[in-house]
Amino acid sequence: MLTRFIFNSRNKWCYIGVAILVIFCIFIYIIPSGNGKVKNYEVDIFDLFNREPNQLANLNITCRDSPLDKYNCYSLSTSRLANRFPRILIIGFGKAGTRALLNFLHLHPSITGPPVEVNYFDKYYDKESLQSYLETFPPINENISNIEKSPSYIISPGTPYRLSSVISALDIPKESIKLIVLMRDPLERAVSEYLEWVIQRTREFQSLSSFDEMVFNSETLPKFITTSEYDIHVSSWLKYFPLEQFCFVDGDLFIEDPFPVLQELEICLGIKAHYKRTDFVFDHGKGFFCVNDENSIQCLGKSKGRIHPEIEEETRKYLRKHFKSHNLRLEKLIHKEFTWARKDKNILKRFLSKVF
Ligand SMILES: Nc1ncnc2c1ncn2[C@@H]1O[C@H](COP(=O)(O)OS(=O)(=O)O)[C@@H](OP(=O)(O)O)[C@H]1O
Numbered sequence: 001m002l003t004r005f006i007f008n009s010r011n012k013w014c015y016i017g018v019a020i021l022v023i024f025c026i027f028i029y030i031i032p033s034g035n036g037k038v039k040n041y042e043v044d045i046f047d048l049f050n051r052e053p054n055q056l057a058n059l060n061i062t063c064r065d066s067p068l069d070k071y072n073c074y075s076l077s078t079s080r081l082a083n084r085f086p087r088i089l090i091i092g093f094g095k096a097g098t099r100a101l102l103n104f105l106h107l108h109p110s111i112t113g114p115p116v117e118v119n120y121f122d123k124y125y126d127k128e129s130l131q132s133y134l135e136t137f138p139p140i141n142e143n144i145s146n147i148e149k150s151p152s153y154i155i156s157p158g159t160p161y162r163l164s165s166v167i168s169a170l171d172i173p174k175e176s177i178k179l180i181v182l183m184r185d186p187l188e189r190a191v192s193e194y195l196e197w198v199i200q201r202t203r204e205f206q207s208l209s210s211f212d213e214m215v216f217n218s219e220t221l222p223k224f225i226t227t228s229e230y231d232i233h234v235s236s237w238l239k240y241f242p243l244e245q246f247c248f249v250d251g252d253l254f255i256e257d258p259f260p261v262l263q264e265l266e267i268c269l270g271i272k273a274h275y276k277r278t279d280f281v282f283d284h285g286k287g288f289f290c291v292n293d294e295n296s297i298q299c300l301g302k303s304k305g306r307i308h309p310e311i312e313e314e315t316r317k318y319l320r321k322h323f324k325s326h327n328l329r330l331e332k333l334i335h336k337e338f339t340w341a342r343k344d345k346n347i348l349k350r351f352l353s354k355v356f
Pocket of ligand 1: 195288304
């Protein structure tokens, strides 16, 4: 009776219809999610991004098994959007002149990109998709590179790993990426960061410690000092990117005269020689070099190039000594000398050459 009911020709077609529907649902829900792997991927993303470097050494991340699957890495790597990935990144250091450097680099016809700080790889990588990061850059052709500036990348521990895993997941030749690191006299940079901290807090009407008090009265050195220990931060990036991919820039020379520094950068970045001496003029009111536009002189705003607070001589001496060993280590690490690291030597040289 039951078999007769099932095989009754009208009911038979009904059952076949239901069976097709069930198979269709299986295709839609189970197969694309990789047998429920979607949930695991979400755990993996943060797990992978938070692993120790030594655990990652043997991890050959490809697009399909990368944490970026969440962001449709595979379709992104094969899409035109991946071409927008910046080939030049200014990764540090904050308060070393990165804004002026970005503005001057934007004058170059081979460089384009957003005028604002992006901070994807240190602040927004787990909140925003890789696709939305790529969409912040304009479409480009093969003669133009996108640039991004996020000076806090250099001091953020997980960033070099995140950046290098995204580069390989998107199948971008790693050697095509250039990382610019601008380093200014560490003491002057520290004072500039302290000043910024004060300005932010005064808006909140707080009474604040002086620079000297913060150096001598804190249990540990404040962040504005440890950020200027350049060797420590640079060495953590060298674990992920070889020296040849970096362009290290002397921030003091850049302030003194940006033209020769930009000429050197053109060589390091592998872009054509474009800058002319007349592109920049020293503005006596501003106290810095500015862009010499056809009709006007364009300087940075009031928040750049501010008058620094007085620092006690004792604090200066203490910090000069503190930074000395870091500076020497940095010079050894990257095989480059900086004017600010040899200040004492240069003063002594000038004195000796005058006496003899
Ligand atoms: N051409 C030119 N014009 C104005 N300012 C210049 C220039 N070149 C370098 N500088 C120095 O840049 C310092 C600010 O550094 P950053 O732009 O890296 O700061 S930030 O991290 O983006 O907030 C800023 O620091 P402060 O002097 O403390 O304001 C300047 O000393």
